[in-house]
Amino acid sequence: MFKFSWKRLGIAAGLSLSLVAAGCGADEGSEGGDTGNNSEEASKEIELSYVEWATEVASTNVVATVLENQGFEVEVTPLDNAVMWQSVATGETDGMVAAWLPGTHGDLYAEHKDQLEDLGTNLEGAKIGMVVPKYMDVNSIEDLDAQADQTITGIEAGAGVVKATEKAVEQYPNLDGWTVQTSSSGAMATALGEAIENEEPIIVTGWSPHWKFQKYDLKYLEDPKGVYGEAEEIKTMVRSDLKEDMPNAYKILDQFQWSSADIEAVMLAIENGASPEDAAATWVEENQDKVSEWTKGVE
Structure with a gap:
C-alpha cells in the first residue's frame, strides 16, 4: 500500500x-x-x-x-x-x-x-459557486438578503472558491454586511448535513463533482455577475x-x-x-x- x-x-x-x-x-x-x-x-x-x-x-x-x-x-x-x-x-x-x-x-x-x-x-x-439546499426559496445570489444569518459557510482560507466568494460579497450590493466563514472542507460538509437534517437555511461554498450532490438535493445559485466564471x-x-x-x-x-x-x-x-x-x-x-x-x- x-x-x-x-x-x-x-x-x-x-x-x-x-x-x-x-x-x-x-x-x-x-x-x-x-x-x-x-x-x-x-x-x-x-x-x-x-x-x-x-x-x-x-x-x-x-x-x-x-x-x-x-x-x-x-x-x-x-x-x-x-x-x-x-x-x-x-x-x-x-x-x-x-x-x-x-x-x-x-x-x-x-x-x-x-x-x-x-x-x-x-x-x-467542474464548477464552483454558492450552493444551497433546494428547499430554500432563493435561486440567485441577487435574491439573498438575510438568509443563514448573512453567513456563507466556506472551506479553507485561500481556496479559490473562497476567494471567489469573498469577491462576490464585494460585488453584489445585496451582500453588504455578509460574512464568509472559513473552516475546512469537512467542517463545511458537516454543517451542510446538520442544516439539511433540521431544514435550516445554509449557504456554502460548493464545487462539483462532489459527493454532496449525490447525497443531498442541492442547487447552485445563479451568478448574474459571473464572479465564479464558467465551467472549470x-x-x-x-x-x-x-x-x-x-x-x-x-x-x-x-x-x-x-x-x-x-x-x-x-x-x-x-x-x-x-x-x-x-x-x-x-x-x-x-x-x-x-x-x-x-x-x-x-x-
Whole structure:
C-alpha cells in the first residue's frame, strides 16, 4: 500500500520550500518491486501532492493505486493550495492531479506555469459557486438578503472558491454586511448535513463533482455577475524533468482522464465509510478498461 504523508510544508513569507520529501526524482534505495517494467525506474519513489478536497482525495488515491500496481513506491502528501503548486514547481513533489483551471487556481498557475509541465485535462465540467439546499426559496445570489444569518459557510482560507466568494460579497450590493466563514472542507460538509437534517437555511461554498450532490438535493445559485466564471476543468501538473527521470510514471499521469461519474463513485464510497485507499483499489479493480488506457505503452 502506498504511503500517506502527514507532513505539511508551512507557508512562510520570503522563505522557499526545503527539500524534505523522499523520492522526487532521486532514487534513494526504495523497495519498489520488479513487475516487468523498467526495473531502474520501478524502484524509484514518486510523491503526489494534493489538496484535501473530496475530489482530490479520490483522484490522487486512484492514480496512486495505479502507479503502485505498476511497481512504484508512492507517497501522497496533502498540502495547502499554494504550497501544493510550489512543491511541484520546485520539484519537491513529483506531480498532482488537482489543478482547477482557469478560475480556482488561475493565479497559482500564472505564478508557476513556467516551472512545471501541464499534462492537460483529467476531468472536464467542474464548477464552483454558492450552493444551497433546494428547499430554500432563493435561486440567485441577487435574491439573498438575510438568509443563514448573512453567513456563507466556506472551506479553507485561500481556496479559490473562497476567494471567489469573498469577491462576490464585494460585488453584489445585496451582500453588504455578509460574512464568509472559513473552516475546512469537512467542517463545511458537516454543517451542510446538520442544516439539511433540521431544514435550516445554509449557504456554502460548493464545487462539483462532489459527493454532496449525490447525497443531498442541492442547487447552485445563479451568478448574474459571473464572479465564479464558467465551467472549470481539473488538470494534471508535474515537475519539469519528470519525463526524463520516470517516463513510465509520466506516461500514466499524462494519460489519466476520467468522468464526473467515475470520480463521484469513489467519493461516495469514501463518504459511506470506505478508506480512500480501499475505495480507490475497488474502483481500479472494477474499471480495468479505463485503467488500461492510462497504462497503455508503459514498459
